[in-house]
Amino acid sequence: xxxxxxxxxxxxxxxxxxxxxxxxxxxxxxxxxxxxxxxxxxxxxxxxxxxxxxxxxxxxxxxxxxxxxxxxxxxxxxxxxxxxxxxxxxxxxxxxxxxxxxxxxxxxxxxxxxxxxxxxxxxxxxxxxxxxxxxxxxxxxxx
Amino acid sequence: xxxxxxxxxxxxxxxxxxxxxxxxxxxxxxxxxxxxxxxxxxxxxxxxxxxxxxxxxxxxxxxxxxxxxxxxxxxxxxxxxxxxxxxxxxxxx
Numbered sequence: 560x561x562x563x564x565x566x567x568x569x570x571x572x573x574x575x576x577x578x579x580x581x582x583x584x585x586x587x588x589x590x591x592x593x594x595x596x597x598x599x600x601x602x603x604x605x606x607x608x609x610x611x612x613x614x615x616x617x618x619x620x621x622x623x624x625x626x627x628x629x630x631x632x633x634x635x636x637x638x639x640x641x642x643x644x645x646x647x648x649x650x651x652x653x654x655x656x657x658x659x660x661x662x663x664x665x666x667x668x669x670x671x672x673x674x675x676x677x678x679x680x681x682x683x684x685x686x687x688x689x690x691x692x693x694x695x696x697x698x699x700x701x702x
Numbered sequence: 703x704x705x706x707x708x709x710x711x712x713x714x715x716x717x718x719x720x721x722x723x724x725x726x727x728x729x730x731x732x733x734x735x736x737x738x739x740x741x742x743x744x745x746x747x748x749x750x751x752x753x754x755x756x757x758x759x760x761x762x763x764x765x766x767x768x769x770x771x772x773x774x775x776x777x778x779x780x781x782x783x784x785x786x787x788x789x790x791x792x793x794x795x
Contacts, residue, residue: 582793608795614760614767618785621710625721638794649792655712657758665711665788 561633561670561685562700563587563594570597572681575637575674578602582637584610586620587672589632597635609648610636633685635672643675643684645694653688660692670697703728703778707737708785713759716743730761731774733784748786758789 567587574597575583585599598620601613624631638646651658655665668687675682685697707725709717717723718741725740727733738745748759754774755761761768762785768776778784 584790604791604793606793609791609793611789611791614787614789615762615765617790618710618762618765618787621787634790636792641794646792646794648795652758652790652792655758655788656756663712665790 560700561672561697562592562702563685565701567594567597568683568699568701571635571672571674571683574599575639575676575681578637579639579676580607581605582607582610582639583674584612584634584636586612586617586631587633587635587670588620588624588627588629590627590629594632595629602636607639631666631669633670633672634666635674637674637676639676641675641677643673643677643682645671645673645686645688649673650688650692650694654692661690663690664688672699703780703782705733705778705780705782705784707733708783710785710787712788713744713747713786716747717741727778729772729774729778730763730768730776730784733778734774758791760787760789761785762787 584602587597588595600616602610603613604611653664654662670685672685685699687695708722725737727736734745750756764783
């Protein structure tokens, strides 16, 4: 079960609202299972329906993790007008090359967090996407 | 030219799980061919059937996207770092 502080949840929601009308995306880092930070990443697709993380920012964050010993805890993005559930595109893109569902996903064990702004109150949910494209919700414990 | 190759995520699987190793090449394309010689399967991970860098693979020379340099023909020099990372994308549509 992913344990995430209220402050980190609020930060992801604030980011999602600030990037309207486009989708927002980012990463949560952790150390020993404790989330250390939310990192906003530029959505180079700049679209209400798509996100693509800025690769250079991803590269720099990865270097940061290698130096600090942190791990990639979660990948988050917003759905501006649909529910907090991975779309078929989200599932396809969790694999490499995209859509190769019979492989291990790109980031095994990393949560996919969806921030839905469909309703006035944001809905934030976490999932694991596993081989075969299976989606399992992992209820967030807000700590 | 001796460069450092940095690979992330699923591309590590085809290079025995390494994150970083040294390889040679005058250009990005030659580097990919040389890495393929040592680690068969590498080229097909990063290039498509037409021999172009895959749409969903980003190749960076130091901190620059090679798509905006010379693509596969981008020249390398000693001490460069070439990074290969799959795109991270998705969305509601």
